[in-house]
Amino acid sequence: MDAPFEFAARYRVRHDFAALRDRFVVGEELVYVRAAYSTYDDMHGYFFRSLPGGGWRSWDLDAPAGDNWREHFEEIAGPERLVVAAAAGDLEAVEARLPMLISHEAPLWTELACMRAAGNDHAAVLERLLPTLALDRRAELLMFACREGTVAAVATVLAAGIGVDHRDSAGQTPLHHAAARGDRLLVELLRSHGADPLAANDSGTTPLSLARAWRHDAVLALLAAPDSHRCAGTWELVPELSLYDFGEPARSGRYQIAVAAGQVRFAIDWETSDGQPREIAFGGWLDGLRLPCEFPGITHLSFTAVDDNTLDSDTYDGERHLSHARRRVSDDGRLLAVVQQARTPEGCWAANFSVYRRI
Incomplete structure (x- = not known):
């Protein structure tokens, strides 16, 4: 979904105003992260992280934001240089920038840099940044990389010791996302680390049933139960x-x-x-x-x-x-x-x- 905001850029709230789920206060600084659209309630959401704490904030609208965003926000700085370097896969620039981060902002910037590195499948940069990332954020990063389908990034996160049984807010595992994508290489990687094709999410759907529903035959063959069972x-x-x-x-x-x-x-x-x-x-x-x-x-x-x-x-x-x-x-x-x-x-x-x- 296109957005008028730039990933990892800083914005300042121009005046107090209430959104659907959040209230914004004049002067507070935010970092833009992503946009989303809900078909359920036909809402467009723009998601920010607050500085310095990193908490989530959302600006929800019944229509895509156009230039009207400038009524509420002003851009005060472009994307953090660490995030830009990670997105480009520039390991040397990442190494140079890390010691220069302001301490209380460092966790947020490294998290966003990891997202960019994972999304662009820059495994070497991701390997350097992962030790700076909190464990719970590493698990979320694994889910993100599986949704993006970046196999090298997923392998890097798994090698750092993150298990394949992590679940998102809907009870889905990394294998759910890989199966829905029909990504054979990613499914093979997750299965090699013990991912369960019969793990049900909150609605009872398994990776196996997702592959079947989406007619991903090659993935279905990988996820199918073996040609034997001790009851057979x-x-x-x-x-x-x-x-x-x-x-x-x-x-x-x-x-x-x-x-x-x-x-x-x-x-x-x-x-x-x-x-x-x-x-x-x-x-x-x-x-x-x-x-x-x-x-x-x-x-x-x-x-x-x-x-x-x-x-x-x-x-x-x-x-x-x-x-x-x-x-x-x-x-x-x-x-x-x-x-x-x-x-x-x-x-x-x-x-x-x-x-x-x-x-």
Whole structure:
């Protein structure tokens, strides 16, 4: 989004005035950082950092700012030289400028310089500046670099010891941003550092489901669950170990589980207590998101790889949660425990417990 302000330039407030979220006081000094547009409320926002504290301030408008910004602000200095040098990748100029910063302003300038270096993928400059940056700001810088798609900058921040499990205000991880971009190199880098493709944000969306929604097939292949899971295989029911709260235990049964390319497939056949053969097959993406279902009385189901030993599934009728099943393999890989929880007609939860042995 274009803005009339210049990144890292200084501005002074001309008079007292109230904005939508902030009140500005005559004489206060601000440093411009970025602009944003909200489709939700059709608002344009211009974000500043205050001096000397560095707190965030926002000027929100229902239309893009034009020359009217001069009614409220005056530019008193161009961008700090450290920020300009970092943006250009000029390591020598960065080294020369760092000792000259005013101490109480240094944290803000180094933070903005890191943003510029990361945004332009100047890894050498970023490596020099990172030790001057607070740890919490380094984590935010990682998110910024992932949104920008600058792979060398992301690698530099990760090498400084910042973990890949940091989350932003929406619960998104760096891998969420990389997956949404469809950036294969960035996804490979984050996965090599242990980023979880099934980590859900605050709305329940995972990096895997983002790649699928945006049709980033190459990234989807990287993020998909491996072609194996400890629950995968063919299992035979051990009837004498079954404990049922509802229904009758089966006389015999076989449970087949296949996991490949981020999806799971279940095929179950069994003999009822009165000798009738039964079978069912179902499956879907292992991303925890609800999928449409055509089974009678069920509108949606979901599947989740909780960890290397556990697979979950859930069924729904609209917003009503109908059932939950958990399959967990033993440490030695020889037994599979299956717990099925379902609502009774009275609305209470009941559970059936079954054990299978690998065949």
